[in-house]
Amino acid sequence: MKRVSSHVSLASEAEINLDLSRLIIDRPQRFTLERKRSFDEQSWSELSHRNNDGFDSVLQSPAFPSGGFDSPFSIGTHFGGGGPHPLVNEAWEALRKSVVYFREQPVGTIAAVDHASEEVLNYDQVFVRDFVPSALAFLMNNETDIVKNFLLKTLHLQSSEKMVDRFKLGAGAMPASFKVDRNKNRNTETLVADFGESAIGRVAPVDSGFWWIILLRAYTKYTGDVSLSESPDCQKCMRLILNLCLSEGFDTFPTLLCTDGCSMIDRRMGIYGYPIEIQALFYMALRCALQMLKPEGEGKDFIEKIGQRLHALTYHMRNYFWLDFHQLNNIYRYKTEEYSHTAVNKFNVIPDSIPDWVFDFMPCRGGYFLGNVSPAMMDFRWFALGNCIAIVSSLATPEQSVAIMDLIEEKWDELVGEMPLKICYPALENHEWRIITGCDPKNTRWSYHNGGSWPVLLWLLTAACIKTGRPQMAKRAIELAESRLLKDGWPEYYDGKLGRFVGKQARKFQTWSIAGYLVARMMLEDPSTLMMISMEEDRPVKPTMRRSASWNA
Ligand code: GLC
Helix, strand or coil: CCCCHHHHHHHHHHHHHHHHHHHCCCCCCCCCCCCCHHHHCCCCCCCCCCCCCHHHHHHHCCCCCCCCCCCCCCCCCCCCCCCCCHHHHHHHHHHHHCEEEECCEEEEECCECCCCCCCCCCCCCEEHHHHHHHHHHHHHCCCCHHHHHHHHHHHHHHCCCCEECCEECCCCCCCCEEEEEEECCCCEEEEEEECCCCCCCCCCCHHHHHHHHHHHHHHHHHHCCCHHHHCHHHHHHHHHHHHHHHCCCCCCCCCCCECCCCCCCCCCCCCCECCHHHHHHHHHHHHHHHHHCCCCCHHHHHHHHHHHHHHHHHHHHHHHCEEEHHHHHHHHCCCCCCCCCCCCCCCCCCHHHCCHHHHHHCCCCCEEECCEEECCEEECCEEHHHHHHHHHCCCCCHHHHHHHHHHHHHCHHHHCCCCCCECEECCCCHHHHHHHHCCCCCCCCCECCEECECHHHHHHHHHHHHHCCCHHHHHHHHHHHHCCCCCCCCCCCEECCCCCEECCCCCCCEHHHHHHHHHHHHHHHCHHHHHHCCCCCCCCCCCCCCCCHHHCC
């Protein structure tokens, strides 16, 4: 089989070589990483199912035409050199204003510092998912304490009692957010967490625990300090999180069954079932945990379970969630009501349920992971976070990663438009909106979670671009964001088909919009920083891939 994504990457490789050689400046590496054997040099087979991380893949990426991690390499502080972009200083200043202190120690960043907004709701809290880009920015700036404090504080919060009315939540649940409660009379400070018991809709965040594990690995990778991840507390915290998603039940699929609103999209948007965002984060967290869990005692069991789950999950996702022109055509011609092991249409998807827009949307070149797959249900919507995480975590094969980037390139107007990046595509409208969102006035078409454009996603797009050797694409997206973000006061999201309007109810000075921008810029300037968040392909899992249009000339 001739793989032809290569012609795509060849083109981009030439583009990158040209671009990067022009932009390389003599700047010492901002950090030196002591390569820890436990993190970088153990192969999958060496340690039961442990595997390599993204370190090598970053170096092998076309974004690194020469040299290794220790060689000074930079794309330049302002792409073309000449000092930092004026927005960078503004962004740092705004990010610092969002830092939350607990007993005089920085422990996180508040979701939004929007003084103009009358309704604070819970935007005055430190959200676990929102803190991730802040944490990456701080790490890249060598401010590691805030990240360590955050990891430790949330770890302790995990052990607090979590009740929704009279129902007790699982011990491993991590908070969606927390705040510092100050008692001025007694001069005391306490941390108060929300595990979903106060959240709108009362949903526990499934993504928080996964982000926590991913961040612990990023911290460990960046600092080279394994003492935190190897501490009994962190080992236990990981095991508790994993316990929630690796326990046996009635599942027939290795994917994780979730309710609506349990992730970044924290309101009803028809993503219940097996949403791609959670599946991709689940996969990534499992792989991160595999690198960090100690094989002694209880850890051994978990390592084994993770290995088995990853094997099945990778196969399931790469085969059943993948959609490209060829696969769409297959589904279009599916027979239904098939019984037994020979069934081709395993989930009994009725071709009539394929929405019309997909036929126009699907380019000949490119593909993506579906929003959701469950019995008789395929959510054909494109979700940005899940697809980008699939690339950085190597849930996507290299060919699939190239195809996802091809799709973004081909469908730039739809998926990026004038403000990167649309959270999902397309928007739900009319009857569908009424039924699926429950008439949610915040999630009207092309707004908020329903096709709104979220600047925070810029860092994930940039990471995916670097991993696949397409820095030019990231540069284009960053420049688009730069033309609006500061002027508009760092909004939480933008509305409209092209993302031209500041979101209807968007908070201003939304911290993850600010941090997401900084991370994107810093990563592009120093692509070696990608190693904090990127993972190498897990070689032992080799599902049989069907021939697909986007891989053929
Ligand atoms: C909104 C978003 C959620 C985010 C929170 C704080 O609820 O949907 O993803 O974590 O705001 O910014």
